[in-house]
Amino acid sequence: MIIFIEERPVVISSYTALFAKEGVSVTGFLSDDFSEWIADISETDLSAVEAVLLGNCENRVELSRKICKNGSFPVLAISDSLSLEQTLELFQVGMDDVLRKPMHVREILARVAAIRRRMRKDSVRESTAIEVGPIRVFNDGRDPKINGRELSLPRRERRILEYLVNNHNKRMSKSQIFNSVYGIFNDEVEENVVESHISKLRKKLKSQLGYDVIDSKRFMGYRLVFQN
Numbered sequence: 001m002i003i004f005i006e007e008r009p010v011v012i013s014s015y016t017a018l019f020a021k022e023g024v025s026v027t028g029f030l031s032d033d034f035s036e037w038i039a040d041i042s043e044t045d046l047s048a049v050e051a052v053l054l055g056n057c058e059n060r061v062e063l064s065r066k067i068c069k070n071g072s073f074p075v076l077a078i079s080d081s082l083s084l085e086q087t088l089e090l091f092q093v094g095m096d097d098v099l100r101k102p103m104h105v106r107e108i109l110a111r112v113a114a115i116r117r118r119m120r121k122d123s124v125r126e127s128t129a130i131e132v133g134p135i136r137v138f139n140d141g142r143d144p145k146i147n148g149r150e151l152s153l154p155r156r157e158r159r160i161l162e163y164l165v166n167n168h169n170k171r172m173s174k175s176q177i178f179n180s181v182y183g184i185f186n187d188e189v190e191e192n193v194v195e196s197h198i199s200k201l202r203k204k205l206k207s208q209l210g211y212d213v214i215d216s217k218r219f220m221g222y223r224l225v226f227q228n
Contacts, residue, residue, distance in 0.1 A: 001025045001048045001183045002112075005034050005063065006055030015053075018105045022141045023155025025183035031057040035066065048179035049073050051112040054095075056080065061089055068094030074115035076108070106141045113139035116166070132168045133226035134209060137161060146208040156181060157201045160194070164214070164224050173221035198222060 002019065004026050006012050012028030019026045029037065051074040052067050054060060060077070067075050076097045077090050087098045096115045099108070116139070117130065129138045136145040139162050143152050153161065159181045164172065177198075178191045202214045215225040 001027060001180050002050055003052045004028045004055060005031055005052065005057060007031060007057050011055060022105055022109065023159045024109065025181060027183050031059060031063055035063070038066070045179065047176060050180065051076065053078050061093055064090055064093045064095055072119065074112050076111065110140040130165055132165050132224060135165055137165045146205065151204065151208060153204065156197050160197055160201060164222060168224050171217070171221045171223040177222065
């Protein structure tokens with residue numbers, strides 16, 4: 001899930017639709033609403049946040065400080081126009097990247113993925129993707145590769161696989177996976193849809209690898225387990 005902070009609802013709606021085409025859930029906030037939300041956010045909800053995009057708002061620098069202080073996720077500023085002074089100030093308060101429109105959402109996803117790779121202590125800096133065992137994901141809209149061969153997946157299954165790979169050293173609960181893929185405020189889709197997606201994904205991965213790579217435990221969640 002990506003958080004987008006912007007004062008213009010029409011811009012939030014536009015970006016939400018564009019990211020949805022890539023299978024990425026976006027939750028939009030006005031700046032005041034976001035400040036109230038992040039002050040009371042639970043660790044479970046916070047773990048579902050993949051990145052924060054900061055659009056146009058009056059208290060941009062102050063809000064940037066608050067965001068960078070409260071989370072360990074990529075934070076990027078997006079604006080119609082920025083002066084050099086504003087850009088430098090945003091970097092000084094901890095912004096990971098500063099972007100000017102127009103910019104394709106897949107480029108934004110690629111930048112987020114690059115920042116996340118640098119944040120990962122066990123990542124290889126020169127890598128252009130995240131690779132765990134025989135699975136390679138890109139986090140930018142491209143399909144994954146299994147043993148070097150591209151596997152075409154529906155966008156929700158692809159996002160779930162990316163989430164499991166990005167968190168391969170942890171067991172992720174159904175709620176965490178749902179929040180990441182559908183967003184924490186989505187009440188139009190039942191959480192049990194995750195089980196259906198994972199069942200289909202499990203079969204496709206098993207057909208490629210010859211064994212079941214997704215280990216599940218009741219009440220505990222899912223994780224990737226590879227055979228030697």
